[in-house]
Each structure stands twice: as C-alpha cells, then as structure tokens.
Amino acid sequence: MSLRSAMLFAPSAFAASLGVWQVQRLSGKRDEIAYRESLLGGEPLDLNDKLGSACFKKHAPVTCRGRFLHDRSIFVGPRVRSELGQTFQGCMLVTPLELDSPEGTPAEPAPRRRRFSLFSTTAKAGSAPEPEPERCGSRGNRTVLVLRGWIPQKWKDNPSRFDFERPSGLVQVEGLVKPSDKPGFFAPQNLPEIGQWFYYDVPAMVSSVSTEWRDGARKTKLPRLSEL
Secondary structure, three states, rough: OOHHHHHHHHHHHHHHHHHHHHHHHHHHHHHHHHHHHHHHHOOEEHHHHHHHOEEEEEOHHHHHHEEEEEOOOOEEEEEEEEEEEEEEEEEEEEEEEEEEEOOOOOOOOEEEEEEEEEEEEEEEEEOOOOOOOOOOOOOOOOOOEEEEEEEEHHHHHHHHHHHHHOOOOEEEEEEEEEOOOOOOOOOOOOOOOHHHEEEOHHHHHHHHOOOOEEEEEEEEEOOOOOOO
C-alpha cells in the first residue's frame, strides 16, 4: 500500500474505531441501567438492623433512622448551580448520621426525609456492575455518611441561620449506596487537614470526621463511621 493510500485510509479507520467504541459504551450503559433498575425494584435494606452484618452493593437502596451530627459536616466543592439564567456558588453537603439503636423503639415516629445518597468505600466510579456484594459493613459501627445535596455558599458561611434545614431530632433517611469519586487528571487534591474537599473520597472523609475532638476539658473519641 502506498503512502498516499494509507493517508486516505487512516481517517476511515479512525472513524470506524470511534463507532465501535460508541457501540461498546452504549452496551455498557444499558447494562448499568438494567443493573440499577434491578436494585431499585427491591425492598430497601434497613441499616438500623443490618449494618455490620449484611453486604451492600453500590447503588443499592437502603433506609435508616437516626440523628444528624451537623457539627461534623463536610463541604465538597465549589459546585456551581444555575437557575433561571442566574448562577449561584455553593457546595455539596455531607453529614454523618448516627443510627438509632436497632432494638430501641422511638417514642414518636421519625419524620420522613427526602432521598439521599449513602456512601460506600469499595465501588469505583465508572466500574462495571458487580453481581456479588462488594463489602460487608463493619460490626459495631453505628454512623454513616449521608450526601444531603447542594447548598448555597451563604449556608456554609453561616449555618446557624438555617436551622430549619438542620433537624436535631430523629429522622428517617432513604437513599442509595454511593461509591467514591474517581477524580479526573486535572482535579485538585483534597486537603482534609484544612477541610477542603473537591471530590468524594470516602475513606479520607471517614478518617476526617472520626478524629478526636475536645468538649471543654474532656477529650472524647468519636465512633468510627461505617464503611459500607
């Protein structure tokens, strides 16, 4: 084959390879959608009863009852949100939820909250669906991380003004087990030591909110968060 023929053939070969790649991506997306739909059709797993003794799949539906630990929240961002042509600066809010005792019965029903995402440390973003459970919860852990969604910057700067979004009592949370992010090549590194988070790194978040703290003169070791 002459050089001229090779140069004429190269664009066609490149376009054909792109077409094959797109077909493969479509097949993978369909498999992922079917996998998630199969999970959503099942009954949510109650973490108050099963945490520490059951296995969890990524994106599996779960439900739990407990109390938010707002003073240990993590802010992931910045994240920009647009509404009606206006741009708002903000971040994603991740708050630990201390689970209610599995054998304890609350005096009054826990108010139902909207759906959230609960984190898993084992799944990787973009990975293929796994038919088998990915990891078991650790025994003795009674706290999980909950992704509560986007909040504006002013909420982060002065959270006490927005106590109506900081429930202090018992709440019921429904969500899906969420994996850690797989950061891109140009993504900046998280800086847990100063509380700066650019992407979801669940093991690092668990370590960050599980460190020791001081309550007056008393030093208390916080319970380690669950790694679903």
